[in-house]
Amino acid sequence: MTISLKIAAATALIAVVGSAKATQLIYTPVNPNFGGSYLNGSYLLSNASAQNKHTGGSSYVPPTALDRLASSLESRLMSQLFNDAANGGEGYLKTDDFEIQVVNQDGTLLVHITDVVTGETTIIEVGGIVDSGTGAG
Numbered sequence: 001m002t003i004s005l006k007i008a009a010a011t012a013l014i015a016v017v018g019s020a021k022a023t024q025l026i027y028t029p030v031n032p033n034f035g036g037s038y039l040n041g042s043y044l045l046s047n048a049s050a051q052n053k054h055t056g057g058s059s060y061v062p063p064t065a066l067d068r069l070a071s072s073l074e075s076r077l078m079s080q081l082f083n084d085a086a087n088g089g090e091g092y093l094k095t096d097d098f099e100i101q102v103v104n105q106d107g108t109l110l111v112h113i114t115d116v117v118t119g120e121t122t123i124i125e126v127g128g129i130v131d132s133g134t135g136a137g
Contacts, residue, residue, distance in 0.1 A: 085109055 029036040031044060063071070074095055081091040085102040086109065093100045094116075101112040109126040 082109075 030040050032038045032041045074093075077093055078100065081093050081100065081102050084091050085104045088104055090103045091101070097116055099112075099114040099116060101114075103110045103112075107127065111124040111126070113122045113124070114120070
């Protein structure tokens, strides 16, 4: 009787499973940034905060007015240096970190950058510079 009971239970299970109707799966996003419920926002933020292993605040320190002025001046001087070199001249600029020498050799702009601390030198060649002082005509 136990075997026939098992067979009857298996048959009933197959009949129930066979008659179950399949429905379409619908994806619903969780994150409110991607269309999920806005009620999930605080839950997701608290989970992210709990997993955050960084301690302390940001290490960013805004530059002082003097630092911004020095940076602006260096930028202006380098711009003038490149303009002079593009017009056939050459120039040299030394900052706390770098020595920059710019030379125009027959339409090719050569920029020699030397790191003052390590002594490492980088040379950048830019072709296609046309001397505006010598126009065709």
